[in-house]
Amino acid sequence: MPYFDFNATAPLHPDARRAWLEASDRAWHNPSSLFAGGTFARNLLEDARERLADLLGCDAERIVFTSGATAANNAVARHVGRTAAGRRAVISAVEHPCVRDAFVAAMPGSVVEAPLDRDGVVSIDAVEELLAAGDVACVSVMAAGNESGVIQPWQLLAERCRQRGVDFHTDAAQWLGKLPAAELGRCDWVTGSGHKFGGPKGVGFLVVPEGRTGFHGDLGGPQERGRWAGTENVAAIVAMVAALEARDGEAAGQRLLRAGDRDAAERRLLAAIPAAIVVGGGAPRLWNTLAVIVPGADGKKLVARLGRAGVDASTGSACSTGSDSLPRAVLALGGEAAGRGMVRLSGGWETTAADWTVAIDALVAASVTDRADGASRPAPGPRR
Numbered sequence: 391m392p393y394f395d396f397n398a399t400a401p402l403h404p405d406a407r408r409a410w411l412e413a414s415d416r417a418w419h420n421p422s423s424l425f426a427g428g429t430f431a432r433n434l435l436e437d438a439r440e441r442l443a444d445l446l447g448c449d450a451e452r453i454v455f456t457s458g459a460t461a462a463n464n465a466v467a468r469h470v471g472r473t474a475a476g477r478r479a480v481i482s483a484v485e486h487p488c489v490r491d492a493f494v495a496a497m498p499g500s501v502v503e504a505p506l507d508r509d510g511v512v513s514i515d516a517v518e519e520l521l522a523a524g525d526v527a528c529v530s531v532m533a534a535g536n537e538s539g540v541i542q543p544w545q546l547l548a549e550r551c552r553q554r555g556v557d558f559h560t561d562a563a564q565w566l567g568k569l570p571a572a573e574l575g576r577c578d579w580v581t582g583s584g585h586k587f588g589g590p591k592g593v594g595f596l597v598v599p600e601g602r603t604g605f606h607g608d609l610g611g612p613q614e615r616g617r618w619a620g621t622e623n624v625a626a627i628v629a630m631v632a633a634l635e636a637r638d639g640e641a642a643g644q645r646l647l648r649a650g651d652r653d654a655a656e657r658r659l660l661a662a663i664p665a666a667i668v669v670g671g672g673a674p675r676l677w678n679t680l681a682v683i684v685p686g687a688d689g690k691k692l693v694a695r696l697g698r699a700g701v702d703a704s705t706g707s708a709c710s711t712g713s714d715s716l717p718r719a720v721l722a723l724g725g726e727a728a729g730r731g732m733v734r735l736s737g738g739w740e741t742t743a744a745d746w747t748v749a750i751d752a753l754v755a756a757s758v759t760d761r762a763d764g765a766s767r768p769a770p771g772p773r774r
């Protein structure tokens with residue numbers, strides 16, 4: 391059964407599983423305990439921190455292990471809100487709700503959304519203009535989109551923010567494991583989530599700015615150098631780092647091949663349904679994501695039909711599934727009615743060209759049925 395919901399979550403990577411089992415058996419003590427078992431767990435934890443720092447290209451001291459990207463993003467927003475002293479935060483209009491809602495809650499009335507182009511890419515000029523006003527405390531723009539896979543110009547934004555002494559935060563939950571992590575350490579704040587790249591769920595990390603004091607995610611114990619209270623989940627942390635090492639080490643050629651499979655699938659879809667709109671189709675995108683709007687169709691019905699045909703897909707991010715909120719980029723692109731016909735296919739590292747063909751053929755068949763249903767449905771009229 392082809393699984394096409396990797397942007398929602400990925401299965402455990404075998405290296406992560408091995409590392410998790412070993413650490414659970416051998417390093418189950420509290421890493422803050424002073425006896426030998428605790429020291430052993432502490433050493434594993436610090437080794438994981440060093441290895442993650444190597445991948446990200448930053449100092450290990452900057453890494454704080456967290457319970458996922460949601461908790462980390464909320465903590466960044468709270469910290470910025472506490473220290474902004476009347477300044478504003480700039481976020482993109484496509485941020486995950488755990489960034490957008492957290493900033494809005496932490497800085498009511500002081501959050502500005504930077505505009506996007508047609509493909510959902512943040513306008514650097516618009517951010518520059520906002521920075522020029524001199525009252526921005528932090529810019530937060532995700533590295534790659536969970537809904538469309540669109541890649542944001544985070545390296546450039548980080549550079550512009552650095553020039554003006556403004557913090558730059560990137561939510562790299564979708565970037566990590568799919569594209570090289572190496573330059574992320576150049577951002578002031580980076581958040582990541584283990585389960586998006588084959589680590590366990592409920593574990594993630596946060597990179598804090600060099601030399602920053604006064605940051606604490608939660609109040610409580612002095613874990614993570616006083617920056618994240620609560621006993622560290624050593625096994626999950628070690629497994630997360632093992633998964634990222636496995637994914638990050640792959641050759642660039644592999645990513646190109648997979649992007650080629652996705653692009654071929656996209657062409658196959660557009661040949662069958664020329665009216666379909668690829669979300670972010672004109673922008674650089676993650677190699678695994680194909681978000682399409684089938685005009686006149688109902689995304690939820692399409693996903694249900696795909697499921698019956700053995701293809702696991704989604705209507706958008708896991709966070710908008712089940713609610714009626716539509717992906718922001720989709721609203722920007724095609725309006726509410728178009729957005730209702732959105733389906734997101736997000737493949738993984740082992741997804742084959744044949745899997746993509748199965749998914750596209752199932753989507754085409756489902757779309758034909760759904761649009762035919764829509765056409766034969768009687769027009770709404772007065773109730774009798």
Ligand code: PLP
Pocket residue numbers: 397398457458459460461486488532535536561563564582583584585592593594707708709
């Ligand atoms: N940020 C982005 C871009 C995501 O896609 C997700 C996952 O849905 C999150 C944050 C939340 O991550 P977590 O499940 O680790 O809280």
